Amino acid sequence: MVSQWRDALNNVKSVPRAHPTADAAASEPAGLDFARSRRDSLRRKFVERSVHAVLFLCALISVLTTTGIVITLLGETIQFFGEVPIVDFLTGTRWTPLFASKSFGVLPLVNGTIVVALVAIVVAVPIGLLTAIFLSEFAPARLRSMVKPVLEVLAGIPTVVYGYFALQFVTPILRDIFPQTQIFNVASAGIVMGFMILPMMASISEDALRAVPRDLREGAFALGATRFEVVSRVVVPGALSGILAAVILSISRAIGETMIVAIAAGLQPQMGFDLLRSMETMTAYIVQVSLGDTPQGGIEFRTIFAVGTLLFVMTLVMNLLSDLLVRRYREAYE
Amino acid sequence: MINLRIDAQPADAVATPSENGQTDAILMTRSLNFWYGSAYVLENVNCDVRPREVTAIIGPSGCGKSTFLRCFNRMNELIPTARLEGSVVFRNRDIYDRAVDPVEVRRQVGMVFQKPNPFPKSIYENVAYGPRVNGYKGDMDEIVETSLKRAALWDEVKDDLKKSGLALSGGQQQRLCIARALAVQPDVLLMDEPCSALDPIATTRIEDLIRELREQLTIIIVTHNMQQAARISDRTAFFTVAESGAGVLVEVNDTQKLFTTPTDPRTEAYITGRFG
Amino acid sequence: MSAQADAVPAANVWRPSQARRRWSGWLFYGLAVVSTLMGLVMLGALLFDIFTDGVREVDWHFLSNYPSRIADNAGLRSALLGSLWMLAFTAIIAFPLGVGAAIYLEEYAPDNWLTRFIQLNIANLAGVPSIVYGLLGLGLFVRWLELGRVVLAGSMTMALLILPLIIVASREAIRAVPDSLREGSYALGATRWQMVRQTVLPSAAGGILTGTILALARAIGETAPLITIGALTYVAFDPNGPLDIFTVLPIQIFNWVSLPQKEFHSLAAGGIVVLLVVLLTANSLAVYLRYRMQRRLQ
Numbered sequence: 001m002v003s004q005w006r007d008a009l010n011n012v013k014s015v016p017r018a019h020p021t022a023d024a025a026a027s028e029p030a031g032l033d034f035a036r037s038r039r040d041s042l043r044r045k046f047v048e049r050s051v052h053a054v055l056f057l058c059a060l061i062s063v064l065t066t067t068g069i070v071i072t073l074l075g076e077t078i079q080f081f082g083e084v085p086i087v088d089f090l091t092g093t094r095w096t097p098l099f100a101s102k103s104f105g106v107l108p109l110v111n112g113t114i115v116v117a118l119v120a121i122v123v124a125v126p127i128g129l130l131t132a133i134f135l136s137e138f139a140p141a142r143l144r145s146m147v148k149p150v151l152e153v154l155a156g157i158p159t160v161v162y163g164y165f166a167l168q169f170v171t172p173i174l175r176d177i178f179p180q181t182q183i184f185n186v187a188s189a190g191i192v193m194g195f196m197i198l199p200m201m202a203s204i205s206e207d208a209l210r211a212v213p214r215d216l217r218e219g220a221f222a223l224g225a226t227r228f229e230v231v232s233r234v235v236v237p238g239a240l241s242g243i244l245a246a247v248i249l250s251i252s253r254a255i256g257e258t259m260i261v262a263i264a265a266g267l268q269p270q271m272g273f274d275l276l277r278s279m280e281t282m283t284a285y286i287v288q289v290s291l292g293d294t295p296q297g298g299i300e301f302r303t304i305f306a307v308g309t310l311l312f313v314m315t316l317v318m319n320l321l322s323d324l325l326v327r328r329y330r331e332a333y334e
Numbered sequence: 335m336i337n338l339r340i341d342a343q344p345a346d347a348v349a350t351p352s353e354n355g356q357t358d359a360i361l362m363t364r365s366l367n368f369w370y371g372s373a374y375v376l377e378n379v380n381c382d383v384r385p386r387e388v389t390a391i392i393g394p395s396g397c398g399k400s401t402f403l404r405c406f407n408r409m410n411e412l413i414p415t416a417r418l419e420g421s422v423v424f425r426n427r428d429i430y431d432r433a434v435d436p437v438e439v440r441r442q443v444g445m446v447f448q449k450p451n452p453f454p455k456s457i458y459e460n461v462a463y464g465p466r467v468n469g470y471k472g473d474m475d476e477i478v479e480t481s482l483k484r485a486a487l488w489d490e491v492k493d494d495l496k497k498s499g500l501a502l503s504g505g506q507q508q509r510l511c512i513a514r515a516l517a518v519q520p521d522v523l524l525m526d527e528p529c530s531a532l533d534p535i536a537t538t539r540i541e542d543l544i545r546e547l548r549e550q551l552t553i554i555i556v557t558h559n560m561q562q563a564a565r566i567s568d569r570t571a572f573f574t575v576a577e578s579g580a581g582v583l584v585e586v587n588d589t590q591k592l593f594t595t596p597t598d599p600r601t602e603a604y605i606t607g608r609f610g
Numbered sequence: 611m612s613a614q615a616d617a618v619p620a621a622n623v624w625r626p627s628q629a630r631r632r633w634s635g636w637l638f639y640g641l642a643v644v645s646t647l648m649g650l651v652m653l654g655a656l657l658f659d660i661f662t663d664g665v666r667e668v669d670w671h672f673l674s675n676y677p678s679r680i681a682d683n684a685g686l687r688s689a690l691l692g693s694l695w696m697l698a699f700t701a702i703i704a705f706p707l708g709v710g711a712a713i714y715l716e717e718y719a720p721d722n723w724l725t726r727f728i729q730l731n732i733a734n735l736a737g738v739p740s741i742v743y744g745l746l747g748l749g750l751f752v753r754w755l756e757l758g759r760v761v762l763a764g765s766m767t768m769a770l771l772i773l774p775l776i777i778v779a780s781r782e783a784i785r786a787v788p789d790s791l792r793e794g795s796y797a798l799g800a801t802r803w804q805m806v807r808q809t810v811l812p813s814a815a816g817g818i819l820t821g822t823i824l825a826l827a828r829a830i831g832e833t834a835p836l837i838t839i840g841a842l843t844y845v846a847f848d849p850n851g852p853l854d855i856f857t858v859l860p861i862q863i864f865n866w867v868s869l870p871q872k873e874f875h876s877l878a879a880g881g882i883v884v885l886l887v888v889l890l891t892a893n894s895l896a897v898y899l900r901y902r903m904q905r906r907l908q
Contacts, residue, residue, distance in 0.1 A: 048803055051803045058713075059715055131645050131649060134642035137642075154652070156893065168867075258834035259834055296753075304838075315738065437801050445797035447794065449790060451790035451794040468798075
């Protein structure tokens with residue numbers, strides 16, 4: 001029954017084999033001179049524990065940063081609300097903290113922020129989404145690998161450069177077309193900001209589009225759908241939560257953007273939707289106060305922390321929301 | 335990260351010394367049970383490994399051979415959900431005892447993996463790695479040369495020790511990994527299917543090497559190849575999958591006896607090819 | 611082909627709709643192409659506009675002079691030096707902290723609520739507007755630590771700002787190191803830290819460096835947080851250390867853009883050319899490192 005093993009086993013037997021005896025033990029190659037003392041062992045454990053602790057502290061910095069942001073903002077903001085009722089701040093439509101007749105209604109700044117962000121979104125969302133569709137559904141791999149890095153360059157350009165471009169290039173064009181356009185205006189800042197956030201919009205949407213499983217697409221193609229029909233009726237609806245996340249993140253980025261608006265949108269807090277006029281955003285106001293000679297410690301200076309808190313809360317809510325949406329589409333397809 | 339629950343008994347309670355005051359096994363497991371998360375992998379394994387012998391572990395795939403091997407140098411606990419009960423006794427000491435440092439265990443119980451995994455460093459640095467991390471202060475050139483000689487690789491690489499370990503052929507890489515393991519002078523060498531990624535000629539060289547090395551140290555080798563087990567091992571342990579889904583040790587015996595006169599019908603079925 | 615189609619009467623029923631479907635498909639394709647081109651065209655317009663405005667301003671005189679009220683005499687010297695000082699200290703602070711955090715999260719962190727909380731924090735910090743970091747720096751470093759409006763306060767603020775970028779890039783690089791190397795190292799009796807330092811970090815170094823350079827490039831271009839902590843817009847002396855007051859390149863550019871006179875706008879364009887060249891160099895370095903790393907892994 002086991003004749004098949006004979007050869008292999010005989011092979012083993014033919015190898016001369018010294019049995020483990022005391023002699024063999026003596027001829028053992030002398031063990032290495034490793035530092036094996038108890039002290040070394042303790043020292044090694046100490047090093048391991050210290051490294052572990054130090055690395056943990058590095059990771060904890062992120063929590064401390066968030067805590068620092070909250071404490072810094074809230075500390076000043078609470079003092080601010082000690083002097084200005086929170087309801088006045090959130091519902092007032094006149095923002096003149098730097099004037100003799102002070103008024104602390106933040107709505108004009110919020111209005112400016114939202115109007116600029118809307119212009120940016122109107123530019124970034126359709127162009128970004130169509131770019132994402134082109135890259136994920138139409139472009140051959142080679143073209144895609146060439147276009148994507150170039151678009152990333154747009155995301156890497158400092159915002160102060162976009163500010164210059166808005167003021168020196170886009171605004172003159174707008175003034176040629178609409179002569180009533182003010183030098184500082186919402187439209188030019190918003191349009192340029194749209195191109196700044198375009199790469200992010202395109203890249204997150206593309207991830208969402210590519211996450212739609214192949215077999216869904218193939219199923220639709222098999223039914224005789226054209227590429228356009230597959231994209232518009234299968235892929236985009238399938239990627240909707242991801243695309244929505246990209247839109248929300250784009251809005252959040254637009255709201256937090258500072259230099260473009262500080263340079264090109266002007267410093268006049270006002271309500272309304274006239275895109276060709278100057279408006280001040282929350283971020284531009286913070287820059288205005290930081291640059292001026294407003295004495296620190298006064299109520300005027302404290303306004304930037306109150307405005308900063310509002311900005312932080314708005315972007316935080318949007319970031320968390322988009323995070324939630326991204327997680328949802330990942331769960332759906334992965 | 336290491337949340338391995340250790341439910342070990344004191345070593346002296348399980349290690350049964352023989353009459354002359356020495357245990358004749360260098361390694362033994364007692365009531366060893368093992369889980370990955372909720373998956374039951376090893377069920378009540380009691381196995382003795384004798385010093386200076388080659389012990390082969392064979393069995394159908396999924397019987398927990400590799401997991402069993404990794405219990406001997408506490409490599410399993412690198413996987414977060416791993417859980418072990420019972421004891422693994424090495425030189426009369428339970429290596430899962432709370433006081434035992436797994437780093438110390440791994441210094442004395444070396445390991446060679448299924449796929450050669452040289453570090454992306456020079457051949458010299460690959461071999462010197464172990465002595466370095468263990469605080470060796472002596473003549474490093476000598477230890478590199480000795481280790482490469484013991485792994486039968488010296489003649490092929492002595493002229494370019496500065497070359498990357500990744501530039502070697504698969505068989506040479508595996509011998510480099512053996513040299514790397516030998517450089518820390520382990521008492522036991524664990525080998526997890528060391529030839530499965532190699533061609534027949536490279537396999538023969540590794541097998542020759544294993545036969546030479548058993549003069550100096552204890553080798554435990556997992557293999558999916560019964561011919562190989564028969565060719566190179568002194569003793570063979572046969573594992574199979576129990577009804578619980580976990581791996582169990584069916585029998586362990588001298589290789590000759592296990593292959594010629596197996597005591598368990600399951601072993602007989604396996605080695606005659608009726609199963610597995 | 612067409613003869614065959616004619617032979618099947620049912621095909622006729624579908625033909626008008628087919629044409630419309632094809633037409634709308636092409637229209638859509640055209641829109642997608644045009645959109646993709648728009649981003650590229652905008653980038654081209656921006657670079658062209660800035661280089662035509664600014665490139666003739668850039669010469670040695672421009673790089674070595676202090677800013678001035680007279681446009682012809684004005685230069686970037688103090689802003690360049692300020693950017694360098696700020697960048698150096700940002701790197702010194704952010705690099706070890708970021709890599710340390712990445713190592714902790716990839717190699718040490720247990721899977722528990724605290725780890726998840728840390729990760730949530732990092733993800734959210736990446737989305738906090740940069741000007742909010744400026745307010746943090748103002749409250750924490752300038753006022754509470756009483757550092758004043760100095761290089762170090764700017765560097766610490768900037769370090770916190772780019773920390774999430776370094777952590778994310780480093781984690782990716784560390785994750786790409788194969789587990790077989792970790793096992794090989796442990797099996798030789800290495801401790802966790804020995805394993806990390808001698809096996810994981812050398813293999814991940816290329817990716818970590820690339821990520822760090824890209825993060826530092828971001829710090830070079832950031833303006834808003836430094837304005838908030840009070841970096842000056844007009845500095846006519848060399849900053850000589852971490853405790854000197856300072857300005858940086860983008861703030862100098864901002865300052866020139868904000869002035870009404872046209873000559874200063876050209877100076878701003880010149881400053882932007884210098885800034886873009888610096889960023890291009892940093893990015894090329896990162897791309898080169900990534901390429902070398904990929905080649906080494908093969």
